[in-house]
C-alpha cells in the first residue's frame with residue numbers, strides 16, 4: 001500500500017497513556033464516544049417517559065454531532081492520507097451524511113411526533129452499522145493501528161477540538177447563543193426599519 005508523507009505520521013501510538021499521563025490515543029477516544037452513545041440508545045429503547053426520551057435523544061444528537069465533526073475534521077483526513085484507503089474513508093463519510101440528515105430531523109421534532117421513535121431507532125441501527133465498520137478488525141481503526149499514524153498526537157487534537165465544541169455547548173447551542181446575543185441588535189434594527197417605514 002503506497003503511503004504519502006503526512007504531518008500526523010511518525011510514531012505508532014497503541015497506548016492510551018503517554019507522557020501527558022492519562023491522555024487517550026485517537027482510537028481509544030473515539031471508541032469511548034461509541035460506547036457512550038450506545039448506552040444512551042439502550043436507555044432510550046427502554047424508556048417509557050417522553051421527557052426522558054427527549055433528553056436522551058438530545059444527548060445522542062449532540063454527542064454524534066461533535067463525534068462526526070471531530071472524525072471528519074481530524075481523524076478521517078489523517079487516516080486517508082496515511083493509508084489511501086479510499087473506499088473505507090469515503091463510505092464512512094457517506095454514512096455520516098446519512099446519519100446527519102436523520103439527526104437534523106430528530107432535533108427538529110420531539111416525542112409527540114408520530115415518527116420520533118422510528119427516527120431514533122433507525123439512527124441507532126445506522127450508528128451500530130457504522131461503528132461496526134469502524135471497529136472491525138480490517139476496518140478503519142484496525143488499519144489505522146497498522147499504519148504509522150501518530151495516534152497519540154491525533155488523540156490530543158481530537159480531545160482539544162471535542163472540548164472546544166462541547167464548551168460551546170455543541171455547535172447548535174453555540175448558534176442558539178449567538179442568536180440570543182444578537183437579539184437586541186435584531187430588535188433595534190427592526191425598530192429602525194419600522195421607523196423608516198420599510199417593515
Ligand SMILES: [Fe+2]
Nearest residue numbers: 030067071134
Ligand atoms: Fe466513530
Ligand SMILES: [Fe+2]
Nearest residue numbers: 071092130134
Ligand atoms: Fe464515524
